[in-house]
Amino acid sequence: MTLLTGHGFWNPLLWLAAVGGVTLLALAVWSRGRRDYTRGTDGELPFLSGEKMEGAHVGGGHLYWGFVEGLRPYVERLRALHSGLVNDYVAWWVVILAVVFLIVLVGS
Amino acid sequence: MNLTAHAPILAIAVPLLGAFALPLWAKLHRSLRGGWLVLVAGATAALTALVAVQVYTVGVQVYTLGAAWPRDTLTPGGFPIRIVLTVDALSAFMGLITALVAMVGFAYAWRYLAEDEGKTLALTLGTLLWAGMLGMAFTGDLFNLFVFLEVTSIAACGLVGYRTWASRGPEAAFKTMVMYTVGGLFVLLAVALLYGEYGALNLAYLARQITGSLIDRIALALLLGGLLMKAGAVPLHMWAPDAYGEAPAQAVILLVANTQISLYALFRVLFTLYGGVADPGVGWLVVALGTLTLLVAALMAVVQLDLGRLVAFGAVSQIGYMLLGVGVGLTAVAARPAYGLVAIQGGIFHMLNDAVAIGLLFLAVGAVEKASGHRNLAHLGGLGHDLRWTTGFFLLGALALAGIPPLNGFASKLMIYQSSFLLSPILSALAILASILLLAVFVKAFQGAFLGPRLTAAEPVPVPMLVAMGVLALGVLALGLFPELVVRHLVAPAADALWTGRDLYLQAVLGR
Numbered sequence: 001m002t003l004l005t006g007h008g009f010w011n012p013l014l015w016l017a018a019v020g021g022v023t024l025l026a027l028a029v030w031s032r033g034r035r036d037y038t039r040g041t042d043g044e045l046p047f048l049s050g051e052k053m054e055g056a057h058v059g060g061g062h063l064y065w066g067f068v069e070g071l072r073p074y075v076e077r078l079r080a081l082h083s084g085l086v087n088d089y090v091a092w093w094v095v096i097l098a099v100v101f102l103i104v105l106v107g108s
Numbered sequence: 109m110n111l112t113a114h115a116p117i118l119a120i121a122v123p124l125l126g127a128f129a130l131p132l133w134a135k136l137h138r139s140l141r142g143g144w145l146v147l148v149a150g151a152t153a154a155l156t157a158l159v160a161v162q163v164y165t166v167g168v169q170v171y172t173l174g175a176a177w178p179r180d181t182l183t184p185g186g187f188p189i190r191i192v193l194t195v196d197a198l199s200a201f202m203g204l205i206t207a208l209v210a211m212v213g214f215a216y217a218w219r220y221l222a223e224d225e226g227k228t229l230a231l232t233l234g235t236l237l238w239a240g241m242l243g244m245a246f247t248g249d250l251f252n253l254f255v256f257l258e259v260t261s262i263a264a265c266g267l268v269g270y271r272t273w274a275s276r277g278p279e280a281a282f283k284t285m286v287m288y289t290v291g292g293l294f295v296l297l298a299v300a301l302l303y304g305e306y307g308a309l310n311l312a313y314l315a316r317q318i319t320g321s322l323i324d325r326i327a328l329a330l331l332l333g334g335l336l337m338k339a340g341a342v343p344l345h346m347w348a349p350d351a352y353g354e355a356p357a358q359a360v361i362l363l364v365a366n367t368q369i370s371l372y373a374l375f376r377v378l379f380t381l382y383g384g385v386a387d388p389g390v391g392w393l394v395v396a397l398g399t400l401t402l403l404v405a406a407l408m409a410v411v412q413l414d415l416g417r418l419v420a421f422g423a424v425s426q427i428g429y430m431l432l433g434v435g436v437g438l439t440a441v442a443a444r445p446a447y448g449l450v451a452i453q454g455g456i457f458h459m460l461n462d463a464v465a466i467g468l469l470f471l472a473v474g475a476v477e478k479a480s481g482h483r484n485l486a487h488l489g490g491l492g493h494d495l496r497w498t499t500g501f502f503l504l505g506a507l508a509l510a511g512i513p514p515l516n517g518f519a520s521k522l523m524i525y526q527s528s529f530l531l532s533p534i535l536s537a538l539a540i541l542a543s544i545l546l547l548a549v550f551v552k553a554f555q556g557a558f559l560g561p562r563l564t565a566a567e568p569v570p571v572p573m574l575v576a577m578g579v580l581a582l583g584v585l586a587l588g589l590f591p592e593l594v595v596r597h598l599v600a601p602a603a604d605a606l607w608t609g610r611d612l613y614l615q616a617v618l619g620r
Contacts, residue, residue: 003519006451006530016589058555064552067410079408086286097333104389107389
């Protein structure tokens with residue numbers, strides 16, 4: 001059942017057993033927590049920049065906003081390359097063919 | 109008739125003829141069309157499985173068209189002039205992937221496609237695409253590789269663009285057609301060059317003749333150019349998100365299998381046809397393009413808001429892992445270190461894992477679109493309230509594709525990480541980075557579409573669509589929990605076919 005991965009091994013059943021053990025440990029820690037928590041209070045509302053908003057949804061466009069902003073310089077360049085014009089698609093092909101020919105003909 | 113001996117050609121002929129007969133049955137009655145499709149698909153899957161069992165238990169299978177006995181590959185003069193099918197473990201493995209994807213796709217299409225939305229056309233083109241893919245996997249002849257490449261191209265473009273009432277389908281089909289046509293011409297030119305030099309088209313015969321001359325190398329560059337495009341390697345991938353984004357869901361999973369078959373053709377050319385004159389530089393080229401593909405596609409997926417295009421970029425990214433795995437093996441094929449074989453096994457295993465996981469994601473996206481009428485993350489939200497099964501399937505596929513243990517994507521990615529690390533730690537680091545990006549992408553998609561308050565009304569997803577997704581979900585779990593069994597019985601023989609099986613492939617056809 002153990003898959004040799006070249007440098008190590010992988011056994012999903014062992015991993016599941018380990019996860020089960022960690023889950024039991026977490027439950028044991030959790031069971032020692034406070035018991036005076038009451039449901040239906042403000043503590044259950046989503047925390048959105050400190051504002052109390054019932055029924056609010058963090059949409060797909062907002063999630064990882066900072067992450068995307070950080071990558072924006074790279075992503076904008078990539079977006080520009082994906083122009084949607086088939087002429088550009090073929091132009092990239094010419095570039096790659098030149099590289100392939102260089103490696104296959106000259107590189108050898 | 110000895111069914112076992114004729115199974116390789118029947119596996120191609122049945123869906124090919126079945127596809128052309130499908131519209132005729134539909135003219136008579138819809139139920140006849142359905143019955144015919146079940147018959148054709150069932151027979152094709154059974155024949156493909158029969159071929160695979162023969163290959164995995166007996167060895168390489170050959171079939172000569174027009175010969176008195178299917179195994180008579182040579183003329184009395186010792187020349188393989190007839191059309192020969194040559195099926196080794198890798199070909200059989202690819203055949204099994206196409207069978208799985210096609211059967212699931214047809215089951216899903218049963219209720220996904222409406223009658224007035226070109227259902228007969230879509231099913232016909234899907235069957236034709238399956239026939240073309242099996243032809244590419246099983247052929248032992250370079251010209252027929254081109255012929256089946258064209259069959260798959262025509263069927264794929266039809267599937268992308270047949271929904272003429274959808275504004276962007278025909279445009280995506282046009283772009284795909286331009287790329288496929290130019291790529292097909294490159295392959296044809298390469299075939300013509302090799303035929304002009306050696307007077308033969310048989311892969312095994314050519315493999316034995318090729319010495320690495322200038323003409324051989326020009327042909328190799330043309331084959332690489334054509335097949336890398338069809339596989340969707342960056343920067344020749346740009347047609348793929350357009351096509352995957354516009355084609356109906358049941359067709360997209362066939363298109364994904366089609367790119368994988370093109371990868372298979374690329375590996376066949378590099379390891380079998382040019383295996384005797386393999387150049388480490390070409391291996392490094394494949395590694396570089398693989399790394400570029402997995403990174404660029406993952407980055408592009410981060411900023412997508414259309415769920416279909418987001419998953420499409422995820423699918424392109426997975427092609428990068430396959431290229432990286434097999435590329436690492438190609439750089440090492442001369443020295444044969446142990447990590448080279450593990451890399452190839454990882455790349456091939458990832459083909460199966462990708463077909464199952466990305467197929468599940470595309471089908472889930474199709475279910476979301478059918479149920480809610482939207483695919484844009486800006487409009488979607490809270491679908492988990494109404495589409496519980498689809499939500500679970502999407503989550504399972506997304507986690508598998510991001511390589512989260514113990515799901516199936518993890519095992520193959522681990523093999524690729526570890527083997528590419530031994531070639532260069534940078535490759536491994538970049539591959540892991542792309543997986544992290546993909547995890548972020550799918551967390552964003554899952555949160556945006558399925559969690560939160562109910563923003564979009566959703567109709568129930570028809571049961572046949574859920575069953576089709578359920579089959580793939582079971583595949584994700586089974587491949588993830590028992591990877592060693594799959595690698596030992598299916599993947600390792602397929603990887604050996606590339607790593608050490610070249611001589612066996614040649615001997616099966618040429619006999620010495």
